Amino acid sequence: MLKRVTLKQVASRAGVSYQTVSKVINHKVHISTEVEKRIWDTVTEMGYTPSYTARSLRIQRSRTIGYTWEPSPADQANPILDQFLQSMFNTAEKRGYYLLCFPYLEPEKQLDMYRHLIDTGRVDAFVVSSLNYTDPNVALLCEREFPFVAFGRLDGSLIFPNIDVDGGLGIRMAVEHLLSLGHRKIATLAWPNNSRVGDNRIEGYFSAMQAARIEVRPEWVERGEGSYEVGLRATTTLLALPETTRPTAIVAMNDLMAIGAMAAIRNIGLSPGKDIAVTGFDDTPTARFLNPPLTSLRQPVWEIGQHLMERLITYLETGHYPDPFEELVAPELVVRTSSTGIEMDRVLIEKGELYR
Amino acid sequence: MLKRVTLKQVASRAGVSYQTVSKVINHKVHISTEVEKRIWDTVTEMGYTPSYTARSLRIQRSRTIGYTWEPSPADQANPILDQFLQSMFNTAEKRGYYLLCFPYLEPEKQLDMYRHLIDTGRVDAFVVSSLNYTDPNVALLCEREFPFVAFGRLDGSLIFPNIDVDGGLGIRMAVEHLLSLGHRKIATLAWPNNSRVGDNRIEGYFSAMQAARIEVRPEWVERGEGSYEVGLRATTTLLALPETTRPTAIVAMNDLMAIGAMAAIRNIGLSPGKDIAVTGFDDTPTARFLNPPLTSLRQPVWEIGQHLMERLITYLETGHYPDPFEELVAPELVVRTSSTGIEMDRVLIEKGELYR
């Protein structure tokens, strides 16, 4: 807080010009080993650390990357936030970068926020997530040609480097899993139309059903905003269908709707997993501990954060993005009792095998 | 990315010296209204934004606050992270500050990380959380007299501004709630000794029991590292006690152990909430959706983040902390079926009253 050792002080102590010290520190020049050693010794002896700000001013870079994300509603934890952030911090730090986090605001204010961070030179680039079709922030960054990478793609005219989870594939995996268990009447709890992620996921449901030559009945597709309540209500409706069309399995587009679905199943005296199969999406940490444990789809969050960050920093340092420019990764289907009815989790816990 | 408008450019266009422009922008001086208007006009016309880096270099402040936190294990979401971060971003941004987030590393490396951020002048202050008795980072900051505030207190010799949740009070509230329901044989699932937070919480159990003149039997106190498995095993042990000492209620120090406890109760054919009452701590978002919904203690996270940030920034700007220097806030007991046995949640859901 008090003192700050500067290049000049080090230089005068070491008996050289301060510019020479700078060059030694940055390995910019060949220098007599004797002087070099003397300089390094004084540096450590005096505890010199270059001023981040002064360096930034000179090189015109902040070595800082901006990130913001949409906060979860209070009743709903963000299952991947912690890991995603940590993976980005870690990979960024290894290359000398840090993340500047800023609040998530209403659209117009948010745009100003981005502008401000760009114009003040506070960040060199952004990471952007939870995109939707017409994301004004992405448009701004593209228009300004400001560097960024995205978690999530957008199939409009804008092109930018991104990594996305193949939600369609994930749901297809879930449906195929249910088909392999013998289910034929499979319903889905989907998001409203026109959400980028939602459309992608439900596409997997339709394509898997089509591949199995099962006609999807319109009443099997329930839509809503992804909450517990929607899952509960929609499933209650589904279960009231006549015997011939009543689904025996439910594929939810997120865990919370799946949890609601299980509650609805229990409400009418049936047993989730045994009587009606349920799957979710996200593999919320508590999914394992639900009753019954929930079959869900897990995203390779750590890898995504790491790859995004590596690509972004490579771009900042070299001026071009490494391949692949766009990457689509598969989620992993985590099978638990809610779809199979077999309580293997508990068995394994008792045998002490599940959590070595 | 390409151009940057500087003070000098604005000045020459406005026909004044660049220093004058600076003064006008910073409201540092009284100036003829005519010139002032001309300057402001050119500023907006040219889209000038002061360079954050240059300003920082000059004023020797970064207006940046550092924060890191211990990542949750993969099977356990951090229930308050999102909200805590957002509350800090928001209050910081309102006063022109941003948060720099950095990775959580092993102790020695972490100390270097803190040192580095201080010595390079990258941050003006820190927010520190999840303290334990001998936190080397806190010791470093105290020794260097570097500004910081903490989420959590430490009752050693170090004094620093902090806000903490009164975990002891929370547990006392939970125990008193159970007592009021008629329970007398109340067990607890506690953390290992010598964790700052754990010791504080269990103290509430002992004091509430003592106040009710109930002798705590040693076998009622189970300890472990706060996981689902510990909750499951410890509760299985508790339920195997002879009728006379077998607890009718279980107070867990976090939600995950409570979830394990409920599983153990179900394992022996009993019903959590009806036969054995269970309470947790943290009010994980999914707590509401468990079967039965879990009674838990909620921390006023948003207020904590906001107050911490406000106090820290006030210190940075004025040089002294506003009162109170230390603040202890009460958690809120959220009563649900796992302790009462009455399924009011479902009733209310059906009546549409719970989630207006």
Added chain:
DNA sequence: ACAGTGTAAGCGAACGTTCGCATAAGACTT
């Protein structure tokens, strides 16, 4: 002995601000 070559280190300038002091001009005192 002298030009040519290579290397070690220094020098001045610049990055874009803010800050304190100097100065000019006008207004006010005496």
Added chain:
DNA sequence: AAGTCTTATGCGAACGTTCGCTTACACTGT
């Protein structure tokens, strides 16, 4: 009308780096 006080603006310097150019010097080859 000369001196003092305000007020509005300008000026130089500094914050702590990095970068490109120049200088100094020793070493080679003829």
